[in-house]
Amino acid sequence: xxxxxxxxxHPLYRDALKGALSMxxxxxxxxxxxxxNETVKVLHEHDVDLLLLDLHMPGSNDLFGLLHIQKTFxxxxxxxxxxxxxxxxxxxxxxxxxxxFIPKTASAQNISDAVNAMLAGDVWVPENVRQQIEHIDEHFxxxxxxxxxxxxxxxxxxCYMRDGLLNxxxxxxxxxxxxxxxxxxxxxxxxxxxxxxxxAVLIANELQLEPPTK
Amino acid sequence: xxxxxxxxxHPLYRDALKGALSMxxxxxxxxxxxxxNETVKVLHEHDVDLLLLDLHMPGSNDLFGLLHIQKTFxxxxxxxxxxxxxxxxxxxxxxxxxxxFIPKTASAQNISDAVNAMLAGDVWVPENVRQQIEHIDEHFxxxxxxxxxxxxxxxxxxCYMRDGLLNxxxxxxxxxxxxxxxxxxxxxxxxxxxxxxxxAVLIANELQLEPPTK
DNA sequence: AAGCTCATACGACTTTAGTCTGATAGACCA
DNA sequence: TGGTCTATCAGACTAAAGTCGTATGAGCTT
Numbered sequence: 001x002x003x004x005x006x007x008x009x010h011p012l013y014r015d016a017l018k019g020a021l022s023m024x025x026x027x028x029x030x031x032x033x034x035x036x037n038e039t040v041k042v043l044h045e046h047d048v049d050l051l052l053l054d055l056h057m058p059g060s061n062d063l064f065g066l067l068h069i070q071k072t073f074x075x076x077x078x079x080x081x082x083x084x085x086x087x088x089x090x091x092x093x094x095x096x097x098x099x100x101f102i103p104k105t106a107s108a109q110n111i112s113d114a115v116n117a118m119l120a121g122d123v124w125v126p127e128n129v130r131q132q133i134e135h136i137d138e139h140f141x142x143x144x145x146x147x148x149x150x151x152x153x154x155x156x157x158x159c160y161m162r163d164g165l166l167n168x169x170x171x172x173x174x175x176x177x178x179x180x181x182x183x184x185x186x187x188x189x190x191x192x193x194x195x196x197x198x199x200a201v202l203i204a205n206e207l208q209l210e211p212p213t214k
Numbered sequence: 215x216x217x218x219x220x221x222x223x224h225p226l227y228r229d230a231l232k233g234a235l236s237m238x239x240x241x242x243x244x245x246x247x248x249x250x251n252e253t254v255k256v257l258h259e260h261d262v263d264l265l266l267l268d269l270h271m272p273g274s275n276d277l278f279g280l281l282h283i284q285k286t287f288x289x290x291x292x293x294x295x296x297x298x299x300x301x302x303x304x305x306x307x308x309x310x311x312x313x314x315f316i317p318k319t320a321s322a323q324n325i326s327d328a329v330n331a332m333l334a335g336d337v338w339v340p341e342n343v344r345q346q347i348e349h350i351d352e353h354f355x356x357x358x359x360x361x362x363x364x365x366x367x368x369x370x371x372x373c374y375m376r377d378g379l380l381n382x383x384x385x386x387x388x389x390x391x392x393x394x395x396x397x398x399x400x401x402x403x404x405x406x407x408x409x410x411x412x413x414a415v416l417i418a419n420e421l422q423l424e425p426p427t428k
Numbered sequence: 429a430a431g432c433t434c435a436t437a438c439g440a441c442t443t444t445a446g447t448c449t450g451a452t453a454g455a456c457c458a
Numbered sequence: 459t460g461g462t463c464t465a466t467c468a469g470a471c472t473a474a475a476g477t478c479g480t481a482t483g484a485g486c487t488t
Contacts, residue, residue: 151463151464151465152464153464153465153466161412162416164408164410164412164413164416165412166410166444166445167444167445167446168444176465176466176467177466177467177468178444178467179466179467179468179469180465180466180467182445182446182447183465183466183467184465185445185446186446186447186448189446194378195446196378196380196445196446196474197411197412197445197446198375198378198379198411198412198415199378201412201415201416202376202378202415202419205416205419365434365435365436366435367435367436367437368435380473380474380475381474381475381476382473382474390436390437390438391437391438391439392438392474393437393438393439393440394436394437394438396438396474396475396476396477397436397437397438397476397477397478398436398437399475399476400476400477400478401435403476409476410444410475410476411475411476
């Protein structure tokens, strides 16, 4: 029995995906989640063999969320599901370490092919962009590695920094002392190879795919 | 005689555009520029009736550059030329106050139609996206207005802030005292309705269309 | 010409950011 | 059991960020 987790905030598409996959696989146990937190919770509670992850989920922060899950569960293969077919995005996703990329426009056949390949341990990307992404952005994957090396606490602090909060406010939100926040901030700078908060925010923003136009 | 300035860092496309327009208009004097600075210089030296502006130019900072030119030469109509046909981008460009949007895939006929319309004072966007953009992003155009209200000196300071520079470094680059930089920074905060540098960088970033992957 | 507005410029001052040292405690691993 | 890593915090310090008041000059109005 294979455990597969579909993480997408759109229930309709989740159902569609579930339908397509139940058709193609008989030994499939499908789990679902609709937010980043929920996804992490399910991953803790179950032994998931493959995660289909939508990038634009509440609390996900796009690539930020992908990195977070990858850091917490390094052994679970992740396939990114997204509406766009932008080659640069796909190369970023793969460069960050995802097992594959499934565009939402993919056919049922393509999807089951992809799931098959990834369960077997292969990287899968759609046919039509396979040529365009032979070259993966070096700078970007290095950046992703650095961010992935952050500890959970540091990760949270960076998220709050990206919201423009002061150290004192971050401490209040996380219920820790400002001194601790400062300690984390210093550690973040070291790991990212920078020396002030502005640069940290810039880097965090780069992992955001769409600007927070809200 | 109509003065038309083509601002694009790609000489080949500049020629193609020039060819298409000379064919359609007989009373056209075409000027060219390949960078933001060059564009500003030409605008100072000549009486330009219409500016065809590519967003991705050296020193342009995308929408930032558009705002800058608009601020400096409020009376010159600007048509944005870009490779993408993204509806959200087009609505942003129009929301910021451009007279029109010409996708690089447009036909010669469409381009001359567009130029005609804009010279007559009408807003022109491609046929196929005309329906999609009836709603212009409120939040975004308010933001653009705020940024456009910055003085030249404040604008420069904000650009350097977005690069992660310290006030002292900004002062060195602009050859003014750190105290002056700080005064500008404070003024920027007031105009943008924020209270620290991180938030300013975030806003500046939002006017950037592509993340600075390099 | 006097009066107004505003951008630019700076110094003095207060607050926040960031570093360093050092300390305690829990988690995990060999 | 000892070692490593992370999270937490304190205190003291340096540097940078941000505020306030103020001065000068350019441009515009009346």
